[in-house]
Amino acid sequence: MATLAFACGLAAPAAAQTTIRYAHVGSEGDIQYWYADEFAKRVEKRTDGRVKVHVFPNSQLGGASETVDGVRSGAIPLAHHEFGSLARLFPDIAAFAAPFVYRDGAHAMAATDPIKSDIMKEMSDKMVKQSNVRIIGRLYRGARQMTAKTAIYSPSDLQGKRFRGVPLPLWTTMIKGMGAVPTPVEVGELPTALMTGMVMGQENPLTMINANKLYEVQTHVMLTGHMQNVLPVFINERVWQSIPEKDRAIVAEVAAEVGEETLKLGLEAEVNLIDELKKKGMTFITEKDGLKVEEFKASVGKQVDADFPTWKPLMERIAAVK
Template structure:
């Protein structure tokens, strides 16, 4: 696949080593993400493309999920310089950047839209500490943003850790997410995304987690109709560039990329709030078999009290650097809480 993509690149327009002339004439940049048409990452990517193409002679070619393989494939292509930009959630990036698994500590991130947007805008951990971690892997971190509250779907209603026992819950290939579902009483089962629908349909797995828009878009509710709002997490993703490509851009094009990213991120900050409710309505309209269970505070507490073991596992996996990041996260979250309470 990598060789085929490289072979079809524009003549004299190698994204990893652009010439000054190519910059002046405009380049075609490739950008891959993990979602389908109209999903949040797709909206972000097209807003980025819109800004780039309105403000420069450059063009952006977007590849949606499946066009270039799974998440691991598009990351490999980006690190190799075949793709210039990629959107990938920390759930997959965690194998490269263990600290990115911080997003899978349950009940760390708030699920309220106003609090989470404030956090991502102002967080020192997000905007100052994470870029250096990504740079170690040859990646220029351009933006992190939330996609919505994570919701669990299962073969039956679940309201307690005891009711998770004996259930295989699909997780991304992420050790900390596996730890979370082990703590919740389930059996974590890593699976690539392309196998999830079929595995739910054949009862190889009995559940999975994703934001509501993805449950609707991928029609997961057809084979996993019981939606459980545990309130334990937000789905987060990151947009990044191949660092060699980025470093070799002119100052003008670097600013263009930064401005386009800021434009797309702000659009998403305005777009995501309320999206879950809209998609849940669509799901209910499409299927009368769907059930919605919103855990009470008392029910959530039974899950929340298991979070410290996941946090301890994170620190063990990431050492002092991870602990420093976690402390900054908590400080930033406290500030976001203050900001949202004043508004």
């Protein structure tokens, strides 16, 4: 056909092209921002331009609920956010974000691998059937740590104090388990909430703490490592099936490849950023300084068991992943 068209002086038909919008809430300097940009570049290159990904960072297309609902409807084809946010579609998927469920970052990435992890594949398949959304990858941002305007050593230090949580049920449970008063705040409003005293503290990976300049409104970092912050990359199932099979394989391959690279970046950042944030005036509190990590673990675990009683078998399977 192309040869005939050329012989007749006509342009050959262009290869079919798929353009996908990709939403996330991350700011420049955060690993999640790098992931989305790198993913988009590699997908376009490896598909020879057949699949283009346009990234919308910084909550441009909305916060957690808007992002998840958008992917379910197809208004936003592709996104990444917390496993806890996907509970809007399939409640048990949030077990992959449970506090203290992972041994370390490598374990978190292994358990959430949509290709190799049996429990992740099982849960993703169920979510496809229930909500028309598929997990195609994941990325690692580092362990989530607590920050505050004063040193915190145990749950008793947070009694009666307003502490920011991601506006999701799991975070309400976790912050309550930490001893504080859960106060939902969207990430874009967080610096202002901390500056005005609406909340006295928050928790996030060090990469986000640095990228969002939270050192300007917080003085102490408590190295609780209460969550290994691994984020699912998820796509509307109709959009996924509309991509030719060959290109779907490339997209999944790139998602896995760039995801593994974030683990290395996240682990390196956790080391380097401690010195960098110290230079910016932050004081770090560790177990050697009296931080009661086991008290936080026990208290949060008790609250999770109370609020999410069906999770125990899932968390046991997640914990057992090698």
